[in-house]
Amino acid sequence: xxxxxxxxxxxxxxxxxxxxxxxxxxIIVSLPPGDFADSYAASKISSGETVTLAEIEAIxxxxxxxxxxxxxxxxxxxxxxxGDFGFSWGYSRPVTEVIGERLPxxxxxxxxxxxxxxxxxxxxxxYSALRQYSVADYTFTILGYIGLATPNFLLALLLMFxxxxxxxxxxxxxxxxxxxxxxxSMGRFWxxxxxxxxxxxxxxTAGTAFQLRIMRATLLEELNKMYVTAARATxxxxxxxxxxxxxxxxxxxxxxxxxxxxxxxxxxxxxxxxVLSLPDTxxxxxNALKSQDMFLAGAMMLIYCILVMIGSFISDILLMIVDPxxxxxxxx
Amino acid sequence: xxxxxxxxxEDLTISLDVDNASFSIVEGVNLTIKAGxxxxxxxxxxxxxxxxxxxxxxxxxxxxxxxxxKILFKDDQAQTIDIxxxxxxxKPIQAIRAAQIGMIFQEPMSSFxxxxxxxxxxxxxIHLHLDLxxxxxxxxxxxxxxxxxxxxxERAIDQYPFEFSGGMRQRAMIARAMIxxxxxxxxxxxxxxxxxxxxxQILKLMKDLQNELNMANLFISHNIGVIAQIADDxxxxxxGKIVEQGPVRDILRNPRHPYTKGLLRAIPHLADIGRSRxxxxxxxxxxxxxxxxxxxxxxxxxxxxxxxxxxxxFPKSTEIATDHTVFxxxxxxxxxxxxxxxxx
Ligand SMILES: Nc1ncnc2c1ncn2[C@@H]1O[C@H](COP(=O)(O)OP(=O)(O)O)[C@@H](O)[C@H]1O
Ligand SMILES: [Mg+2]
Numbered sequence: 001x002x003x004x005x006x007x008x009x010x011x012x013x014x015x016x017x018x019x020x021x022x023x024x025x026x027i028i029v030s031l032p033p034g035d036f037a038d039s040y041a042a043s044k045i046s047s048g049e050t051v052t053l054a055e056i057e058a059i060x061x062x063x064x065x066x067x068x069x070x071x072x073x074x075x076x077x078x079x080x081x082x083g084d085f086g087f088s089w090g091y092s093r094p095v096t097e098v099i100g101e102r103l104p105x106x107x108x109x110x111x112x113x114x115x116x117x118x119x120x121x122x123x124x125x126x127y128s129a130l131r132q133y134s135v136a137d138y139t140f141t142i143l144g145y146i147g148l149a150t151p152n153f154l155l156a157l158l159l160m161f162x163x164x165x166x167x168x169x170x171x172x173x174x175x176x177x178x179x180x181x182x183x184x185s186m187g188r189f190w191x192x193x194x195x196x197x198x199x200x201x202x203x204x205t206a207g208t209a210f211q212l213r214i215m216r217a218t219l220l221e222e223l224n225k226m227y228v229t230a231a232r233a234t235x236x237x238x239x240x241x242x243x244x245x246x247x248x249x250x251x252x253x254x255x256x257x258x259x260x261x262x263x264x265x266x267x268x269x270x271x272x273x274x275v276l277s278l279p280d281t282x283x284x285x286x287n288a289l290k291s292q293d294m295f296l297a298g299a300m301m302l303i304y305c306i307l308v309m310i311g312s313f314i315s316d317i318l319l320m321i322v323d324p325x326x327x328x329x330x331x332x
Numbered sequence: 333x334x335x336x337x338x339x340x341x342e343d344l345t346i347s348l349d350v351d352n353a354s355f356s357i358v359e360g361v362n363l364t365i366k367a368g369x370x371x372x373x374x375x376x377x378x379x380x381x382x383x384x385x386x387x388x389x390x391x392x393x394x395x396x397x398x399x400x401x402k403i404l405f406k407d408d409q410a411q412t413i414d415i416x417x418x419x420x421x422x423k424p425i426q427a428i429r430a431a432q433i434g435m436i437f438q439e440p441m442s443s444f445x446x447x448x449x450x451x452x453x454x455x456x457x458i459h460l461h462l463d464l465x466x467x468x469x470x471x472x473x474x475x476x477x478x479x480x481x482x483x484x485x486e487r488a489i490d491q492y493p494f495e496f497s498g499g500m501r502q503r504a505m506i507a508r509a510m511i512x513x514x515x516x517x518x519x520x521x522x523x524x525x526x527x528x529x530x531x532x533q534i535l536k537l538m539k540d541l542q543n544e545l546n547m548a549n550l551f552i553s554h555n556i557g558v559i560a561q562i563a564d565d566x567x568x569x570x571x572g573k574i575v576e577q578g579p580v581r582d583i584l585r586n587p588r589h590p591y592t593k594g595l596l597r598a599i600p601h602l603a604d605i606g607r608s609r610x611x612x613x614x615x616x617x618x619x620x621x622x623x624x625x626x627x628x629x630x631x632x633x634x635x636x637x638x639x640x641x642x643x644x645x646f647p648k649s650t651e652i653a654t655d656h657t658v659f660x661x662x663x664x665x666x667x668x669x670x671x672x673x674x675x676x
Pocket of ligand 2: 381382383438520521
């Protein structure tokens, strides 16, 4: 079963990758000079309290910060394997809890962004290619370039500004005040929908523009191929022919960039989370990095990497589904 | 000429739009294809053969369009349809494609979608035109694959084109084009892209199927040598114009146009192997299409060129035997002299 074999190999290499990533993540969070004990002392002193050296040493010992780096790593990763992600000093709670209550929002935003990207880009790209050089095609092209060229944070600020001045609604965060801590209900869900489109548009615009260009270019190329003329010669209607043959082939590059697209979304999300004050993992991650809350930052970094790896894994599997040449290992 | 035709192309002109200019790449072409017969269209590469064949099914690409003439087709209800008048994306032409006129293309490697199985792409044609359920369609497809000489058709039907060799793909293409039993099969250089031994097999297959199913065939080739084996009638094309046309025996025994003669001299003969007779390719090459000369298009390469005549007007058609016509000033002049002699 070559397909199963391919998937297993792919999983195995993902696991190796994960180990490598965990080492890198750990080094990155331990890299800045000083440690949590230092920044703890700094914050105490700045609020007017006094801290003795002995107290700082005690904190160091308590968290094992006095041990060599590699021992710290093994302790950390050993705990991870058992589901213990360590303790967040900043939040004074276990890392699993802190991340657990925010991660679903991050996943929701990332999934929503990808859906938005593909649901918009694929039909518009097809339309642009079929009506090449039409007004609509030029419009999408221009909007696309603007979308690609606008930095995400600027787009976020513009959207917030626009929504507040013209529609009088505040679109920061993911919930209105009254639903902030309410239990889930239809009302709360609707409230979420009225907020979540902002980060989705902000994070998805560049990707949509990019995928639209790819779809258009690939479809135009496919439409010139001989198999299209041969399919027309069977008497298939133009619409069905285009959907069945050239569009199907033009999906290849779209599918193979899925993992990469998710990476862009995930790496762009924290800053946008901060700008829009979203209750997702973004602002938490940035704060953890700033305050050297190393277990929280390290765990989050690892989770982001896992999300990206899942994305590219799904992309590979989808590519095998849409293209038998990939599935059967034929040279294309 | 009699009226018992299946497809009749009358005065067909096809133009190419480049920027704001328009060039005719096929001019004033007349062809008559009779039911059950093999009609060969022969000419060097670039002479416009593919363009003519695509126009019959209204498959011309962007920027290429029919600008004059008629393509009359007698459909299965004995109605005469002018294909030129149909909408190229409409139902009537779609009902003709594959059902009544099938087509095989030059490049078997690229005429199938690489991501759909062979069976899927052939069964699709059955579902479009015949009233069969899924199981029957699959059965018919397997039978057809067997008929075109694909070994183990039960397995082949679920394979992808990339698992097939070039010859196998061309066989599958023939199956796809003939599955609905069309009255006319257009084969655009079906063997050009294949190895010589495979070429012979495919030619034999097409000939057998044509006899068995009593189909008419528009067979396109740049190789006049193949024609003797397969065709009943021949038209020789040069720069988008027909220069000589007639029954294959007449053309091979008594070629009259200097271009036809040149093509015939350029084929290797079995009898010549081992002897020192050299092949004589026609001197010069096909002129640029965008600089179409006023007179006979072949004038610049012609050994029998007559100044002030051949470079002035395109020659009129001269009928030198039943159904054998030539477009050549030389032939025209000879014929006039003969008539003169007869009249005296
Ligand atoms: N889409 C096109 N754009 C530009 N030129 C074309 C196009 N299609 C055909 N031609 C030109 O028309 C001429 C006839 O082409 P074709 O019918 O393919 O010749 P043949 O099949 O006899 O080799 C060639 O000179 C070719 O370059
Ligand atoms: Mg050709």
